[in-house]
Every structure is written in structure tokens, then in C-alpha cells.
Amino acid sequence: MVVDLEVEVQLAAYHIFSVSSMDSSTVKEATQKPTDEHSKSELALPVVSHQSLSLRRIIQLAYWAVVLVCVPIWWHMTSIERLALPKSRILAQKQAIEDVRTAVSSSI
Numbered sequence: 001m002v003v004d005l006e007v008e009v010q011l012a013a014y015h016i017f018s019v020s021s022m023d024s025s026t027v028k029e030a031t032q033k034p035t036d037e038h039s040k041s042e043l044a045l046p047v048v049s050h051q052s053l054s055l056r057r058i059i060q061l062a063y064w065a066v067v068l069v070c071v072p073i074w075w076h077m078t079s080i081e082r083l084a085l086p087k088s089r090i091l092a093q094k095q096a097i098e099d100v101r102t103a104v105s106s107s108i
Contacts, residue, residue, distance in 0.1 A: 051059075
């Protein structure tokens with residue numbers, strides 16, 4: 001517990017004081033590491049690895065598999081379907097409009 005507190009104080013001192021504001025002897029004292037083996041092992045930052053290399057590879061492969069499967073689905077869902085125009089309905093509406101015009105013009 002005491003060693004942890006010393007490590008935290010040393011790290012805080014190193015981060016608070018910039019190297020430019022201290023002379024070389026002060027920098028050496030602030031960044032000096034303990035010499036005994038017990039303290040060195042506690043000062044060394046552990047390598048944090050939450051996953052093994054094989055698990056990381058499996059996750060990466062799964063990501064790219066999802067991308068490769070979803071791209072065709074996305075393409076199909078976002079493409080515009082081009083349908084033929086309903087020519088018979090258009091011609092019927094055009095004829096109905098002409099009939100209304102002739103009826104209106106003949107009644108005036």
C-alpha cells in the first residue's frame with residue numbers, strides 16, 4: 001500500500017512539473033525508479049489484454065462476414081425499382097380530360 005502511494009506521488013510529480021521548468025537533477029529525482037526487485041515489479045505497468053489473439057481474429061472475421069453479407073441486402077433494399085408506366089390509365093385520363101373540355105366548351 002505504501003509503495004502504491006509512492007508510485008502515485010512520483011507519477012503525479014512527473015506529470016505536474018514540466019521538464020522545461022526543472023533542472024536535470026530534479027528531473028532525475030522525480031523520475032528515478034526504485035532499485036529493489038519488489039518495487040520494480042509494482043512500478044511496471046501490466047500489459048492489459050482482454051482477449052487472446054485467436055479471439056481477436058475471430059471477431060475481425062465475424063465483422064467482415066457481416067459486412068459482406070449485408071452489402072448485397074443493403075444494395076437490394078436501397079435500389080429503386082423501375083416499373084413500366086401504366087399507359088392505358090394515362091390515355092384514359094387524357095381522353096376524360098378532353099371529353100370534359102369539349103362538354104364545357106359546347107355548353108358555353
